[in-house]
Amino acid sequence: MSQPKGPFRLVTVNTAPERAKRLIGRVVEDVKDKYTIIHAGNADSIDQVKATVEEAKPNVLFTASMWTPEQAKEIIAIAKEIVPDLKTFSLPQGLQVEKGPDAVVEYIKENLPTLLD
Numbered sequence: 001m002s003q004p005k006g007p008f009r010l011v012t013v014n015t016a017p018e019r020a021k022r023l024i025g026r027v028v029e030d031v032k033d034k035y036t037i038i039h040a041g042n043a044d045s046i047d048q049v050k051a052t053v054e055e056a057k058p059n060v061l062f063t064a065s066m067w068t069p070e071q072a073k074e075i076i077a078i079a080k081e082i083v084p085d086l087k088t089f090s091l092p093q094g095l096q097v098e099k100g101p102d103a104v105v106e107y108i109k110e111n112l113p114t115l116l117d
Helices: 017-030 046-056 071-084 097-099 101-116
Strands: 004-015 035-043 058-061 087-090
Touching: 004 017, 004 046, 004 087, 004 101, 017 035, 017 101, 035 046, 046 071, 058 071, 058 101, 071 087, 087 101
Parallel strands: 004 035, 004 058, 058 087
Antiparallel strands: none
């Protein structure tokens, strides 16, 4: 059996930190045979992105589905000033609201190989 890839240090940008932690916890558990992901922190506002990224030193950043595409771009720009080769992933706006947490978990899992491999 091959070793999981990683560890990847993940920062989420989500106005609901508890929900972010829960959802990412599910993803981490589901993919642990392939990837080792450590949820290193969450910024719950755009203003917190810089400090959170500086502190957590992530190599992966997810923006949650409450952000507009413009906000997600801004978040990623801020984060990449600190970690230029950061891998980033933005959930489509409204996914959580329209389809619920299971859809978010599935969407992340479907897209992880493209992001991390």
